[in-house]
Amino acid sequence: MALKLPIYMDHNATTPMDPRVLEAMLPYFTEKFGNSASRNHEFGWEAEDGVKLARKQVGGLIGADPKEIIWTSGSTESNNLAIKGVADMYKDKGRHIITAIHEHKATLDPCKRLAKMGYDVTWLEPAADGIVTAKQVAEAIREDTILVTIMWANNELGTINELPAIGKVCKEKGVLLHTDATQAVGKIPVDVNAAGVDLLSGSAHKIYGPKGAGFLYVRRRKPRVRLTPIIDGGGHERGMRSGTLNVTGIVGLGKACELCRLEMDEETARLSKLRDKLDQGILSQLEHAVINGKADQRLPQTTNISFPYVEGESMMMAIKEIAVSSGSACTSASLEPSYVLKALGLGDEIAHSSIRFGLGRFTTEEEVDFTIDKVVTAVKKLLELSPLYEMVLEGIDINAIEWGAH
Ligand SMILES: Cc1ncc(COP(=O)(O)O)c(C=O)c1O
Structure with a gap:
């Protein structure tokens, strides 16, 4: 069968909905449209049943009690x-x-907003492998520390921190x-108790569910975590987040979690094989290409690769049939290099010519083969045109060059 272009390799940005998730959601738009907070009639009860099941499904994926899901x-x-x-909530204890x-x-x-309000924030810096370690956290904790917030897995690199x-x-x-845990949930085993986590996003x-639906796990025992709400109103969600529930979205989120729980082992095996094939296919043919972040401590379906001496924008143009993320975030008119890659010590140029590939549930081996081929061909061609690469071939140390004032 002919490959359908463009190819989607940006699953860390968002995923297509799994048709099984859509199927679970559909009745809640029409027949089961009730407000889950309506306690007096069948319509409300039916919607509440959908929400209840979703709480169990989300809790089941992360080892939480359903009551701990907001x-x-x-x-x-x-x-x-x-x-x-x-x-x-804890400002009197410390800031x-x-x-x-x-x-x-x-x-x-x-x-940053809290820092402006007078809180004191410690910003840990990773080593070149991108990992935040337990040692770093231990050394930063003080008498007045009230919260540590460290992501489980990084969205750009796929690196898994020391949880x-x-x-x-x-x-x-x-x-x-x-x-x-936005990038970790559903992709690797996540257990809030085994990991000693008190709050998890x-x-x-x-994870192949709808946009506009999410959750916060809030521990209820040992310790019982309390929060000042941001949205006040009818007192929904234990008073932590008021507002009529997005029942269809919640039902979809629940179903998406259940599918991840049931299929994670199989999906991880398949996707890590494909991801490794992509890595090896590229690295074995392009001697300067390097993986960003600790290669053996990453999500199974993510890889972030730098292509030195090629110009980032030309690279993206050359592989435009493949939807990926580049190492530059288009903010307003300027092309800013990714602050995540810069945190690893990468320079602006190399950050620009870095690409994140995010594989997903519907990625095929043919798509990976096509991607390897496209990327290798494009980079080889761009290297031929690259004055920087010519200098490297001539043995000039380009890091030692003074480029003059800008
Ligand atoms: C690590 C991480 N945190 C938070 C978010 C934001 O998630 P949402 O799009 O659900 O608001 C994303 C998605 O871009 C993410 O990757």
Whole structure:
């Protein structure tokens, strides 16, 4: 069968919905449209049953009690609620928060806001492998630390931070741990108790569920975590997040979690094989290409590769039949190099010519083969045109060159 182009290799950005998730959701748009907070009639009960099942399904995937799941609109909201909610609730205990410089913006920005409000934030810096270690966290914890927020797996690199070791450190020191597990949930085993996690964010659209639905796990025992809500109103979700529930989205999120739980082993085996094939296919044919982040401590379906001496934009143009993310985030008019790659010590140029490939449930081997071929051909061609590469071939140390004033 002919390959359908373009090929989607950006599953860390978002995923297509699994048809089985859509099927589970459909009745809740039409026949079962009730408000899950309506306690007086069948319509409400039916919707509430859907939400109840979803709580079990989400809890089942992360080892949590269904009552510990708070519904949100996605991980951005979950992170905001966890970080700002804990900061406000425990402000009399202390005002020190620990995070890392290469977290997602949905963590960095709430922390920055708190810093502006007078909280003291410690920004951990990873080594060149991208991993946040338990040792770093232990050394940063102080008397007045109220929260550690470290993501489980990084969205750009796929690197997996030192959980459960970080959880153990936080437990020993009696500090709450929030983890943004948006990229980890559904892809690798996540257990809130084994990992010593007190709050955990997840999002449906990263795991073949709908956009606009997510959750925050909030521990209820040992310790019982309390939060100041961001959205006040009818007191839904134990008063932590008011507003009529997005029943269809929640039902979809639940179904997506159940499928991940049932199929994770098989999916991990298949996707890690394909991802390794992609890595090897590229690295064996392009001697300068390098994997970013600790290669053997990554999500099974993510790889981030730098292609030195080729120009980032030309590279993206040359492989435009493959949907990927580049190492530059288009913010307003400027092409900013990825702050995650810069956190690993990469320079602007090399960050620009880096690509994240995110494989997913519907990725085929033919698509991986096509990608290897396209990337290798494109890079070889661009290297031929690259003045920098010519200098490298001539033995010139390009790092030692003074490029003059800009
Ligand atoms: C690690 C991480 N955190 C948070 C988010 C934001 O999630 P959402 O789109 O559900 O708000 C994303 C998605 O881009 C992510 O990858």
